[in-house]
Amino acid sequence: MHPLQRSSILVVNSIDTSLEEILAFYPSHFTRVIKNSEKNEFQIVDAQNAIKEAYIATNETKYIFLCGATFRSEAQNALLKVLEEPPLNIVFIILVESKSSILPTIHSRLLYKNLKQSVLEEDIDLDLKYLDLKTLYNFVKENQRISKDEAIKLVGKLVLKINKDKISLNEDELESFSKAITLLNLNSRPAPILAYLLLTILEKERQ
Structure with missing residues (x-):
């Protein structure tokens, strides 16, 4: 190295x-x-x-x-x-x-x-390039009762998936993901936060 x-x-x-x-x-x-x-x-x-x-x-x-x-x-x-x-x-x-x-x-x-030597975390099961409202709704519903730590990990996976799928976000859109993690750390409910982030991606892909 x-x-x-x-x-x-x-x-x-x-x-x-x-x-x-x-x-x-x-x-x-x-x-x-x-x-x-x-x-x-x-x-x-x-x-x-x-x-x-x-x-x-x-x-x-x-x-x-x-x-x-x-x-x-x-x-x-x-x-x-x-x-x-x-x-x-x-x-x-x-x-x-x-x-x-x-x-x-x-x-x-x-x-x-x-550099982790263990198996990489499983990729998020969501195609962000072809995201629609029905898929968004089902994903949020499926994850509405997850714990704070699970929600924070899920937001992290979303960011990695965005990079992997080469979706370009501006500074304000990136900041919304940082704010989401802050809100989750303050014990905010995951469902509305996940919905907002996915709607941000959906609108970006429709432009």
Whole structure:
């Protein structure tokens, strides 16, 4: 493995194991690891530390690893600007155990690699290119009683399916997926959120 030259998201089985393996390929003097020592979750304070580290000037490429089994939405929102326009010679590498933990607004800005060695998650059973109201209704009805975590994973699968099917969304449309995850984290009902997102895709495909 060669050091990545562009900011990227790496989905891995285990943060600690993968970090140990990956760091062997990176120059120790120009590598920083931001990881919560108390919780296996990337929080707002970790985002603030990452931003401070990014603005410490360097003449060499500096690699900043952002690590967490999951990433809190507010931490990702805090990182959005610096990920979109990183300072000179800064490469961010996000290590996460669940791809659905990453907001669509960040997912769309970074390279994405799934390094999990287990079988990939099953693709969402929905043809977004030929979506109609009947299919939309049946899908929402089928998933109206899923749990919060299942709904968040489903939104993540929708984003991956959108990318796979090469459906182009603008900034506002991408933001609606990020807001959906935030609302689900606040225990909003999945059905109206899924309906809104699918209607957004349906309208996009009709244009």
